[in-house]
Amino acid sequence: MAVLDVKHLTVGYGKVQAVRDVNLSLEKGEILGIVGESGSGKSTLGSAITKLLRPPGKILSGEIRFEGEDLVPLTEKQLRHKRWTDISVVMQSGMNALNPVATIRRQFEDVILVHQPMGKAKMAERVDEMLQLVNIDPVYADHYPHELSGGMKQRVSIALALVLDPKLILFDEPTTALDVVVQRFIVQNLKMLRRRYNFSALFISHDLGTVLEIADRVAVMYAGQIVEMQTTRNLLRHPKHPYTEALLRCFPDPRAEIIEAVGIPGTPPDLADITPGCPFAPRCTRSISTCFSETPAYVMEKDTGLACHLAGREAEVQA
């Protein structure tokens, strides 16, 4: 059984439908990457799944099945015992989410004591172990967050999210504010941790390079919808949606003989005023007339999905 199974999820902020009819599932030990440009609804999707949406954000319809149980109707009180032990989150601002007036050790102890109380000595052992996992010298346990660099704080947030061995972790842009070298370290570190703890994860980032590096499968979001989902390997080799293709072209190999800046001209649609047709059609270099009049359905097949009128018409289009 899938750890997570999201069906027809729609989330709105008043008139804005930030997530529209999203379907995805996550197997045990799987990392699903979610990419898309700013405003495409990645964070909204992540917060909806973990039930951390803030008003006026609201789940309008759909199901979020976690180990079979639908989280949508659950109250915060019912969810509380799942937080940290079953589901935990690491945000971009994770490093600022640490309590500035508590030592690193205190923050671990607070989480452990509420959910899985244990003795002081055992706890100290656990804190050391967790810090070592993210390559931080345990002497930092007794330091305050401001005494750590941004990259170290983000690694502490990751260790904290892992401390009670959750089944599902949401990472929302965990490396975005960091240096390239530190980013790379965190990604390598997460790969190792996943092998060791076999947690499932949603990894949100607008940086396709990072997502391709860490994820087993990738969901590409555009204007609140998933437009394509494939295994990382296939997405790289055979992207099907023109938006995915365009995104991939934005990442040149710096060592190539000749390189050029490639972008995607145009801007995404206004989510408060969605009109029929494919939301990407105005920026798509391969759009046909149908793309402007009919919204393509999201067609799923096993672990892949695609919403594009060109699907299966490749030959015709290329001709």
Add this chain to the structure above:
Amino acid sequence: MADVILSLSQVNKTYVTRKNGRNRNVWAVRNVSFDLKRQHIVALVGESGSGKSTIAKLITGVERSDAKSGSILFEQKPLAEWRRHMREYRRHVQMVFQDPYAALNPLNPVNYAVGRPLTNYKKLRGQAREQEIEQILQQVHLTPVREFANKLPFELSGGQLQRVVIARALASSPKLIVADEPVSMLDVSIRAEVIGLIDELRTQAGVSFLYITHDLISARLLADEIVVLYRGTVVESGDAKTVVREALHPYTQLLLQAIPNPWAPEQDENFDMSLLERTGDDTGCVFRSRCPHAMEACAKTAPTLQPHGEKQQVACLLYSAESREPVNS
């Protein structure tokens, strides 16, 4: 050298901070030297805290370099002399920052942001001012110009906003624009438009750029020369393509390795974790504590920037006269 518009030579900047009641010196910039040729783009590349923004502040005159320090020459004239004509200097040397959302007043429309420097620096008014605004908006491709002129910041995308910020910088007809991470907050899909614009302004309007970034890919895309900074020190510099394709300094090589390469995931596994966040003391080479090739000599002497081949300079003992051949790489 008339073709050099900006020249830094042995520039230093030390900040004094107080920690636990004790004064501590932060060497933000140490003995930095490089030249920026007219109509060229130089990229200043380095990790967070390497001193990039401090150099930008020294060049734009926001901060002053240390008293016992080398010189910054703009148009062959020392900054110390320009200080007596700061207004004129500001007109020639403009700055563009990372966050376009913070750079613009949310209550003022585009034509106000672009028009103000025209009034200030060029004393333009009325019709002449309107025409100039239109011409500048055209130059940054915010078309239809009349429509964009009256828009407020919240009505624009990040890429469009950054073009407004660049338009505002262009209004005084500067000779040099210092752009501090101008694309790092933008989506990859719209970065290209801003990068393309900077390139075009250099070619067509003859503006020189100092392009500050932590991203070697965009540095290679845009710049003629790259200057790599590590902890306030220039460790490598030279022709952009050569520095990226034939990186010499172990730090430049580390930066390159850190770029994800999804097409060759097996390379990732070789990324050396031990190279992360180690701090060293102040003698010898600044990169020594993280360097996979560090030798005993590296603790004793701080290497200086030396030419290597025609197109590159590197500050590393691996390439100095005593040990011509790199140990292994």
